[in-house]
Amino acid sequence: MKFALVIPDGAADEPQPTLGGKTPLQAATIPHMDEVARRGFVGRANHVPDSMPSGSDVGTMSLFGYDPLKFHTGRAPLEAAAQGIELGPLDWCIRCNFVTVEDGRMVSFTAEQIPSDLARTLIEALQRNKCGDEHWKFYPGVSYRNLVVYRARNTPAPFNAATLTTPPHDITEKLVEPYLPSGPGGDLLRALMEQSKPLIAACPENLARAATGTHTATQTWLWGQGQRPDLAPFLERFGQRGAVITAVDLLRGLGRLLGWRVIEVEGATGYLDTDYAAKGRAAIQALKDDVTDFIVVHVEATDEASHEGKADEKVRALEQIDQHIVGPLHEYLRSQGEYRLLICPDHPTFLRTKTHSHGYVPFAMCGTGLMSAAATTYDEITAATSNVCLDRGCELMPMLFSGAARRIV
16 A cells, blocks of 8 residues: 655645635635545544644654654754754754844844855855854854754763753744753853854845845844654655655755654745745656665745745645645555545644644545545545544554544544
8 A cells, every 4th residue: 555645835824814704714715625535534633732843844853653742853854864964962053044034033044045055155164163162063054044963072961951042933023032052052052043144144145135135144043953863764664665855954864863754845945935836746656666665755835935924825826735746746646546535734833923722633544445434535624524523633643554534543
């Protein structure tokens, strides 16, 4: 049997006045997602425990069947795994965003989608000018998403579970002072952020962007710290050989830590302009390979639209996912015999707040051995009427593989 999971990141939302009181899922024309609901059933799952910060690092770990309360150590170590960065037993990895802060406010948590080549130039300048001390090593990533590692060597790092940082995408348009790093090692992180300001301000390529009316990077923002997690391989845990398609490093890293193939797709950007059709084609091709039992297709665009407060773009992204990924993928699966298909976001991302949120997300599952529960649409409102409600979202993946859903519906 072949299995597939489509993750429209942050798709779950609230009713929007600009959408006639509908959620983006309700407002979008998504016949193929609705077909999954009709052929199978819908339900709700909570992937982010209340005691943990909401984000894709926590949400996708739960969605993949690993309890984040037990296994999660931080977001940055997952991204380090994506880049092949080895972390020692005492090392800590920290996410290093390039951001735009003006008049003390977070104007852009992406430095207006800073180009990767410019970000690399800035990362190299930080390392060359010894921003921090001999413990710090900077690593370029994609666009604003970069990393810094504290190499602890033979002494423990100054950080621990009480070190507090805030994702910059959670404080768009807010004053940043209340959200600066705090707790053990927080002073070191704040100092590193301060040291980055003059080095970034002195970069001619960065300043040249201002001439075009673009927000330039003004500093680094450090967050998402953690150590390498200890995760049992997915094949060992569920007996399925997995592969993941994503443009986001943390998903790539989590996939590698689970022993999955990471499939790179040309045109996959992790933004609203991603090539949805290319992702759909790559998912089908992966399932044709004998080495893949389970394909995961992650799409970041819906989350990015919420962070930018663009309801119309969120609706459009959902429609693109439906047309170019869910539709072709479901058609292929049905043509091949036994299968199961799951659609589920990792967490809600509200357009109103432009941030990740806690709470239940709707899922739809259909396929071999699963009876229909008479749902007609896939959205938050329909899911709220279902008798399938998982307080621990990490139970959803075992349900997909075991067929336990047949006993629930």
